[in-house]
Amino acid sequence: MNISNRREEINTETINTALNLTIFGIAISFILLSVLIIFITLIKFIENKLSKINLKKNDPNYKKVLAASVAVSIVESELQNFK
Incomplete structure (x- = not known):
């Protein structure tokens, strides 16, 4: 009778330990997944921001717009010198 109670106590402890470890493992897995x-979301966000910047530089009109803005700024500075 005493041996039977001891086995039941060991089985209960083992089941409780297994249950606790399982819950702990699931919690850790959920945290790591989160x-x-x-x-990944942060990397995608940064990648999208960088690709938008690169798209602007790879745009065929980018160099034309840049050259036009430089030309306008040179003309403005020359006009300031003549005043």
Whole structure:
């Protein structure tokens, strides 16, 4: 009878330990998954920002607009010198 109670106590402790470790493992997995999702979202956000900047520089009209703005600024500075 005493041995039976001892086995039941060990089984209860083992089940409780297994349950606690399972819950702990699921919680850690959920936290790591959340961190990974946030990290990937942040990388995608930064990548989209950088690609928009690169698209502006790769635009065929970018050099024309840049040259026109430089020309306008030179003309304005020359006009200031003549006044």
